[in-house]
Amino acid sequence: MITAKEVKFSYEKELVLKGVDIEVVKGEVATLLGPNGSGKTTLLKCLCALLKPLTGCVYVNGRDVSKMKRGELAKLMGHVPQDHKPPFPYTVIDVVVMGRAPYIGAFSIPSRKDYALAEKALEIVGIGHLKERVYTQISGGEMQLVLIARALAQQPQVLLLDEPTAHLDFKNKILVLKTVRSLAKREGLAVVMSLHDPNLASMFSDKVYLISNGVIIDRGEPSKVITRDNLERVYGISVEVIDQNGMKFVVPVLDDLT
Amino acid sequence: MGALKSKILVLALLPIPAFFFSLLIGRYEIPPVTVFQIFISKIFNPMMHSPWPQAYEIVVWEIRLPRILLALLVGAALSVSGTSLQGLFRNPLVSPYILGLSWGASFGVALSLLVPVPFSAQVMAFLFGLLAVFLAYSIAKVRGETPVVSLVLAGVIVSAFFTALQYIAKFFLEPHELQGLVYWMMGGLYLANWEDVSVTFAPIIIGIILLSLMSWRLNVLSMGDYEAKMLGLNTEVNKIVIISLATVIAAVSVSVVGTIGWVGLIVPHLIRMAIGPDHRKLIPLSATVGATFLLIADDLARSLTSYELPVGILTTLSGVPFFVYLLKKTKGRSWG
Numbered sequence: 001m002i003t004a005k006e007v008k009f010s011y012e013k014e015l016v017l018k019g020v021d022i023e024v025v026k027g028e029v030a031t032l033l034g035p036n037g038s039g040k041t042t043l044l045k046c047l048c049a050l051l052k053p054l055t056g057c058v059y060v061n062g063r064d065v066s067k068m069k070r071g072e073l074a075k076l077m078g079h080v081p082q083d084h085k086p087p088f089p090y091t092v093i094d095v096v097v098m099g100r101a102p103y104i105g106a107f108s109i110p111s112r113k114d115y116a117l118a119e120k121a122l123e124i125v126g127i128g129h130l131k132e133r134v135y136t137q138i139s140g141g142e143m144q145l146v147l148i149a150r151a152l153a154q155q156p157q158v159l160l161l162d163e164p165t166a167h168l169d170f171k172n173k174i175l176v177l178k179t180v181r182s183l184a185k186r187e188g189l190a191v192v193m194s195l196h197d198p199n200l201a202s203m204f205s206d207k208v209y210l211i212s213n214g215v216i217i218d219r220g221e222p223s224k225v226i227t228r229d230n231l232e233r234v235y236g237i238s239v240e241v242i243d244q245n246g247m248k249f250v251v252p253v254l255d256d257l258t
Numbered sequence: 259m260g261a262l263k264s265k266i267l268v269l270a271l272l273p274i275p276a277f278f279f280s281l282l283i284g285r286y287e288i289p290p291v292t293v294f295q296i297f298i299s300k301i302f303n304p305m306m307h308s309p310w311p312q313a314y315e316i317v318v319w320e321i322r323l324p325r326i327l328l329a330l331l332v333g334a335a336l337s338v339s340g341t342s343l344q345g346l347f348r349n350p351l352v353s354p355y356i357l358g359l360s361w362g363a364s365f366g367v368a369l370s371l372l373v374p375v376p377f378s379a380q381v382m383a384f385l386f387g388l389l390a391v392f393l394a395y396s397i398a399k400v401r402g403e404t405p406v407v408s409l410v411l412a413g414v415i416v417s418a419f420f421t422a423l424q425y426i427a428k429f430f431l432e433p434h435e436l437q438g439l440v441y442w443m444m445g446g447l448y449l450a451n452w453e454d455v456s457v458t459f460a461p462i463i464i465g466i467i468l469l470s471l472m473s474w475r476l477n478v479l480s481m482g483d484y485e486a487k488m489l490g491l492n493t494e495v496n497k498i499v500i501i502s503l504a505t506v507i508a509a510v511s512v513s514v515v516g517t518i519g520w521v522g523l524i525v526p527h528l529i530r531m532a533i534g535p536d537h538r539k540l541i542p543l544s545a546t547v548g549a550t551f552l553l554i555a556d557d558l559a560r561s562l563t564s565y566e567l568p569v570g571i572l573t574t575l576s577g578v579p580f581f582v583y584l585l586k587k588t589k590g591r592s593w594g
Contacts, residue, residue, distance in 0.1 A: 048488060074490025081485055087348035088480055088535035101478045102490030107471040109538060154489070 078151025099153025141172025337548025340522030358416035362390025445518035445570030
């Protein structure tokens with residue numbers, strides 16, 4: 001569904017991505033895990049053609065994203081931004097219906113059908129009741145769900161999320177990631193997201209890409225990738241990995257804490 | 259919902275009573291009934307022999323009416339321009355003059371007074387207004403993109419540049435020419451005639467219609483470049499089209515009536531506070547309310563004192579306290 005081949009990228013001289021390959025298929029949740037500055041966000045930006053790789057290509061459904069028009073790509077790929085500052089207090093439904101933009105002409109407005117699809121997207125993520133609320137007055141978790149609904153309204157096949165849990169409390173982190181996971185399964189989306197927390201990656205992904213310094217260190221099922229060796233190598237702190245019903249949980253070792 | 263709908267209806271129809279009210283106002287006293295008789299007979303039966311003095315007809319038809327129509331057009335143009343640019347730039351301090359339009363235009367006028375140019379002062383104002391905005395856009399463009407912050411900064415730079423040029427020009431102007439320039443810069447409708455109306459009518463109306471048609475797209479663009487791209491828009495093309503339309507309608511207005519300030523800043527805010535942020539309603543209502551606002555301000559400018567006051571000063575003086583009141587009342591909520 002979405003494939004990156006040998007993607008290299010640099011902002012200045014130094015390579016931020018040093019030849020990255022990923023492949024995520026329909027119904028699969030892939031997580032990019034790695035420390036700050038490892039290249040997760042840059043990779044996501046290359047995946048959605050916001051940045052053009054120095055070498056290498058990104059394909060969605062076998063089509064090179066750098067050769068597609070924005071409008072075409074937006075029909076295949078939904079994107080949930082991280083640092084999102086809404087300037088105007090639009091209603092929730094008005095924000096979600098913006099997901100229909102790739103299907104609506106420059107001089108047109110959304111039709112009843114577009115609104116129906118936007119409402120359906122809200123129902124799917126479970127916040128149909130927020131429809132008429134003012135977007136800037138809902139909670140951070142609800143906002144994230146609204147943005148996911150907006151991406152769904154694009155009727156994409158691929159969903160990208162840039163640290164979807166960044167500013168959320170414990171409960172909302174779980175709620176948002178549960179929603180993302182069930183979307184991948186029910187709607188058959190290929191999901192690529194970046195996360196900071198190895199435990200959340202372990203709980204909600206089918207596949208983890210462990211990134212450090214622009215290189216993918218390890219890839220595969222969370223239980224195989226989230227290991228003591230891998231994490232100590234990437235994060236440079238000592239950790240212990242606990243097995244809980246086959247799911248791996250990471251606890252930092254705090255030997256200097258008195 | 260009902261309350262909102264009736265609010266929208268009132269705002270949409272506001273120019274109609276304002277129009278008829280303004281026809282009655284003026285230093286030259288004419289009985290209201292006669293004013294309407296002249297108005298109606300001129301429209302439906304222009305050949306009719308008029309039982310009223312010739313002077314009445316001239317005052318109503320040649321002085322008041324074109325001035326009223328020009329006020330409506332310019333008020334609508336400046337407001338729609340301001341609303342569009344505020345939405346596009348996601349910034350509440352944006353006015354049609356943000357990209358250097360007013361300073362470019364006033365330099366154009368100064369230049370036309372200083373050296374023999376093949377164009378009238380109006381055309382010079384229009385051309386230099388557009389030139390200033392074009393320069394600002396070119397300065398802001400880096401690697402095919404024009405981030406909003408760069409645009410605003412480029413506008414400041416270009417304004418400063420044309421301000422300096424204009425001071426040089428002022429230095430060489432004769433006192434009476436200088437006075438003319440100062441009056442032009444304060445902005446006023448006292449010279450309005452039918453020619454002004456006919457020159458401004460088509461570009462302003464077409465510009466407003468096109469911007470109204472793009473109003474939903476403006477909603478998407480107001481989410482910011484990055485998100486608008488992810489939602490499938492070619493943001494650069496959209497930006498150029500909207501900036502061009504907003505600039506042309508404002509430049510046409512400025513070239514005819516001078517730099518009337520605050521209309522394009524206040525009216526967009528007022529409407530946003532009254533009916534919310536959706537540009538599908540904001541743009542058309544900016545047109546009707548902006549038209550009414552400038553018309554009423556001009557009514558005051560020509561009737562308040564025995565002298566003609568520059569309407570730009572009135573729009574500012576009346577706008578500021580109202581704006582402060584609304585800002586306090588809504589606690590700035592119309593900006594999220």
